[in-house]
Amino acid sequence: MRKILHSKKNGRKSALYDDVEKSICGPDKSSMENTAPRNPRGASQGCGSSDQYIYRDLRIAVITHRDDRSEQLIRELQRTRAEIQHIWPIPERIPSDYDVVYCDMTDDLPSRLDGLPGMPKFALVVIFSNTKPLDPKTLENCAAHATIHLPATEQAVISSLVISRSHFLYEQRLRKRIKQLDENLISVRKIERAKVIIMEKMGFNEEEAYLQLRRQAMERRVTISTIAIAIIDAQE
Numbered sequence: 001m002r003k004i005l006h007s008k009k010n011g012r013k014s015a016l017y018d019d020v021e022k023s024i025c026g027p028d029k030s031s032m033e034n035t036a037p038r039n040p041r042g043a044s045q046g047c048g049s050s051d052q053y054i055y056r057d058l059r060i061a062v063i064t065h066r067d068d069r070s071e072q073l074i075r076e077l078q079r080t081r082a083e084i085q086h087i088w089p090i091p092e093r094i095p096s097d098y099d100v101v102y103c104d105m106t107d108d109l110p111s112r113l114d115g116l117p118g119m120p121k122f123a124l125v126v127i128f129s130n131t132k133p134l135d136p137k138t139l140e141n142c143a144a145h146a147t148i149h150l151p152a153t154e155q156a157v158i159s160s161l162v163i164s165r166s167h168f169l170y171e172q173r174l175r176k177r178i179k180q181l182d183e184n185l186i187s188v189r190k191i192e193r194a195k196v197i198i199m200e201k202m203g204f205n206e207e208e209a210y211l212q213l214r215r216q217a218m219e220r221r222v223t224i225s226t227i228a229i230a231i232i233d234a235q236e
Contacts, residue, residue, distance in 0.1 A: 055161060056081035061095060063087045063103040064127050069150040073102070073127075076157035096121040100164060102148070103127060105134075110141040118143070119175070123168035125160050187225035194228035197235050 060082050064070045070086075077084050085098070094101060096114045100123045103109065115121045126144040128134065139147070145164035148156060191213065198209040213231075217224045 053081045055165070058082040058099040058165075059085070059097070060100045060161075061085050061087055061098040061102065063090055063094070063101065065104065069129070069152075070127075073148070073150060073152055073157060076152070076154050077102075077161070079154075080158070080161065098122050100125065100161065100168075102160075104129075105132065105139070105142075107135070107138060110138065113142065118171075120145075120168065120171070123164040125164045187223075187228075190225050190228040190232060194231040197231055 058080075060077055062070070062074055062077065062084060064073070064086075065088060066086065074084060074086060082100075087095075090104065090106060090109075090112065092112060093114055094103060094109075094112050102125045104127045106112075109126070113120075113124070120143065123146075124142065124144045125146045125148055126139060126142055128147060128149045130149070145167040146160045148160040152160075191210070194213060195206060195209040198204055198212055199206065202209075202212075204212060213224050213227050217227045220227070
């Protein structure tokens with residue numbers, strides 16, 4: 001099928017090209033503004049003084065054996081004014097109703113995590129101690145957002161919180177963007193199919209078929225893809 005991307009009279013882009021381009025590419029502003037990694041809630045301001053309190057609305061679970069080192073970790077997290085919950089022993093399934101989870105590294109930790117691979121429900125910080133050797137493969141399978149080694153300093157605790165939360169929110173934004181792109185692609189395919197039906201039924205060329213779709217969408221105050229789906233359903 002011949003694609004009409006420019007007007008034959010004046011060389012300007014057709015309405016079809018403009019709308020499809022907007023559907024796929026979005027606004028003229030760079031999409032990097034929406035997907036570039038950034039620290040949540042101004043976390044880059046530092047780890048001292050009241051800047052830590054930007055995390056006071058978070059719910060944080062600390063799943064670790066309680067000793068002097070873990071007590072120090074809990075105290076440093078409490079200084080952020082977040083809601084801290086200590087859990088021990090490690091539950092069969094790591095609870096997913098927390099914003100951040102600090103958890104001891106175990107050989108079966110990956111099997112205790114809920115959610116599909118690449119779709120975590122919380123920011124995960126894996127806790128290491130000097131007495132347990134590191135298993136790189138198990139750590140990789142956990143898909144942790146950060147790690148921390150005990151005993152940990154104040155800077156190490158706050159850094160692990162900032163990094164894990166930032167990476168988790170960045171992943172959330174990327175998944176949302178990917179979902180939007182998938183929906184746009186499906187919409188474009190539906191519109192292309194509906195244009196073919198209009199061209200065959202009414203003898204329009206490609207641009208005229210698209211303008212017909214857009215006109216009906218404007219009259220009914222719905223999206224073009226909604227009109228396209230209705231045409232396809234009626235045809236089938």
